[in-house]
Amino acid sequence: MPEQLSFLKENHFNHTHVKPWREIPLTDELFVADWEEYIKDIPRLGALAVLQKKLVQLNFPVEAGMSKNSDYQLATRRGMDALSMPGATGVELEEPDHLEVYLCRTIAGRIPVIQVGNRNDFEALVRVFLYKNEPVSIPPSMGACMIKGYNNWARVKKYKEKWHSDNGYEENMDFLWELEFAKMKSQPELYRDTFIILSDMEYSNVPAGMLGIAGDEWRRLSLVIRREHEATHYCTLRFFGSARDHLLDELIADYMGIVAAVGRYIAHWFLCFMGLENYPAFRSGGRLVNYLKNKELSGAAFEALKSYIKNAAQNLETYSEKYVPGVYQGEGKYRMLLAMSKMNLIELASEGIKEKLL
Numbered sequence: 367m368p369e370q371l372s373f374l375k376e377n378h379f380n381h382t383h384v385k386p387w388r389e390i391p392l393t394d395e396l397f398v399a400d401w402e403e404y405i406k407d408i409p410r411l412g413a414l415a416v417l418q419k420k421l422v423q424l425n426f427p428v429e430a431g432m433s434k435n436s437d438y439q440l441a442t443r444r445g446m447d448a449l450s451m452p453g454a455t456g457v458e459l460e461e462p463d464h465l466e467v468y469l470c471r472t473i474a475g476r477i478p479v480i481q482v483g484n485r486n487d488f489e490a491l492v493r494v495f496l497y498k499n500e501p502v503s504i505p506p507s508m509g510a511c512m513i514k515g516y517n518n519w520a521r522v523k524k525y526k527e528k529w530h531s532d533n534g535y536e537e538n539m540d541f542l543w544e545l546e547f548a549k550m551k552s553q554p555e556l557y558r559d560t561f562i563i564l565s566d567m568e569y570s571n572v573p574a575g576m577l578g579i580a581g582d583e584w585r586r587l588s589l590v591i592r593r594e595h596e597a598t599h600y601c602t603l604r605f606f607g608s609a610r611d612h613l614l615d616e617l618i619a620d621y622m623g624i625v626a627a628v629g630r631y632i633a634h635w636f637l638c639f640m641g642l643e644n645y646p647a648f649r650s651g652g653r654l655v656n657y658l659k660n661k662e663l664s665g666a667a668f669e670a671l672k673s674y675i676k677n678a679a680q681n682l683e684t685y686s687e688k689y690v691p692g693v694y695q696g697e698g699k700y701r702m703l704l705a706m707s708k709m710n711l712i713e714l715a716s717e718g719i720k721e722k723l724l
Contacts, residue, residue, distance in 0.1 A: 367712065368667040374674060376713045377614060379606035381708060387697045389470045392604060394475040395558040395597060400521055401478040413465035417480070418456065419521040421492045424452040433498035445519035457494055458666045459487045467523055470562065473599040473700060474604040476559040479593070488565040495563065507639075507653040509564075512599050512609065516559045522547075525556060560603070562596045564589075569623075570653050577638060583702035591623035596623040598703070613657050614711045622703065625694055631686045633679035645676050661715075678717035684708075687693055687722055 367374070374514045385392065402419075418424040422441045425448040432438055437451040448454040457466070459482075466481040466501055482488045489504040495513045530539075550556050566589045568574065574584035598619040603609040605639075620636050637643050641652010646669065648654065654675070663671065692698035705723040708715065713722055 368664065368670055370661070370663050370667040371674070372669055373661070374613065374671070376612065377600060377708075377710045378610060378612070379707045382605060383478075384605060384704065386698055390700060391471070391473045392475045392688055395560070395604075396519065397467065398476050398478070398516065398556050399471065400518070400524070401559075401561070405469070408467060412463070413467050413480075414459065414462040417465075419684055420518070421495075421516075422448055422519050423499060424457050425449075425451075426494075426499050427455050427457055428490055428493045428499050428501050428502055433500050441474050441519075442517075442559075445522055457490055459490060459498075460484050463541070466471075470593060470597060472600055474597075474601040477597065477600050478559070479564050480561065481564040481566065485565065485567055488563065488567070488610060491563050505651075505653075505656055506654060507651060509567050509569060509571070509588075510562060510596050512560065512562050514560045514603060514609065516561065518557055518559045521557045521559070522550070523549060523708065555634070560600060562593075562600070562633040564596065564639065566613040571651065572638050576643060577635060584637065587627045590627040593623075594626035595619040595623035599705065602707060605703075611657055611659075613654075613675070614656060614714075616653070616702075617675075617682075617711065617714065618706045620698070621682060623708065625686075625699065630690065630694055631683050633686050636679045637676060639711065642676060645671055648672060651702055674711060674715040678711055680717040681714060681716075687724060688720075 379439055391528040404416050404420055409637040414424070417527060422445070423443065424437050426432055426435070428429055430515065437448070441447040441448040441451065441454070444499065458593040461482070461484040464483050465487070466479075466483070467607065468479055469476040470479045488509070492504055492508070493499060493502060495516070496511055526543065526547075529543065533539075533542070566585060569588035571589050574581045577584065579587070596619070600617065602618070609615060617636070620639060621631055624635055625630050634643065635647060639652070640654040641649040642654065643649065648668075654672075686702070689698075702723075709722055715717070716722075
């Protein structure tokens with residue numbers, strides 16, 4: 367294997383605290399209760415208005431240099447109220463009324479989802495939450511992302527109000543709050559959220575014709591794949607402490623997404639998503655290049671990479687089909703997630719995958 371592909375041997379998952387099936391699903395994280403409250407207000411106020419009150423970045427436009435703007439930094443780093451800031455003109459969405467917010471059930475507990483049906487609105491939200499309101503380019507093959515470790519200043523404010531209510535009036539109240547705030551910061555579960563931004567476009571920007579599926583049906587399946595894909599990242603984050611833009615993570619998440627959509631794993635679909643439907647040829651625009659940022663690969667290394675990906679996908683299909691329906695539902699699907707997460711991509715692409723997975 368070329369040295370440039372050593373990252374394929376990586377596995378960042380920690381299995382120290384893996385739960386047995388009888389303890390699945392996990393209980394919701396603390397932020398879910400707050401999002402339940404946000405969702406209750408949406409019928410009355412509208413999704414964007416509610417989210418702007420709770421997620422401060424939505425109060426600022428997407429503009430070059432916004433992450434360096436002094437008002438933006440005061441609002442996002444210190445929790446200052448953005449309402450009186452002249453630069454807080456709000457993010458512009460083309461179809462704000464089509465914004466949906468809901469809680470998605472996963473085996474790792476529920477997770478909030480912000481779903482849009484407008485491509486430009488999806489890109490705007492990704493720029494807001496992933497790129498600090500900077501107008502970066504978003505690959506057409508990207509249709510969802512998980513925002514993890516989000517500092518939710520609305521939750522901090524709520525905590526502070528309750529603390530003041532519980533403690534009444536005392537001298538040096540500001541000083542006492544600073545001490546309490548320092549204590550709070552040591553407990554990230556009290557103020558950090560994880561949520562998903564989801565579009566309902568064709569998955570990985572793959573046209574329905576490439577898969578031989580009717581357009582409406584492919585859009586429906588795409589949403590299922592995309593939601594389960596991101597839910598799988600949330601599961602690996604809670605179960606194994608890691609969720610990365612890594613080819614191993616993507617292989618596992620796409621496996622789970624495809625199975626959720628059609629009840630079995632289809633290697634050809636995954637190869638289409640990566641741009642390898644005509645292997646060994648690579649189609650420009652395939653998702654594969656999204657996970658090679660900051661990596662310089664020689665021609666020989668890229669050819670080897672394509673081979674590993676193709677072999678891993680086909681191995682997973684062959685193994686899964688031999689064990690149908692056990693690995694496609696319930697505990698069997700969970701065990702398959704555990705098994706894949708204990709290997710690296712080189713191992714998944716190798717012969718003898720059955721023994722390794724078992």
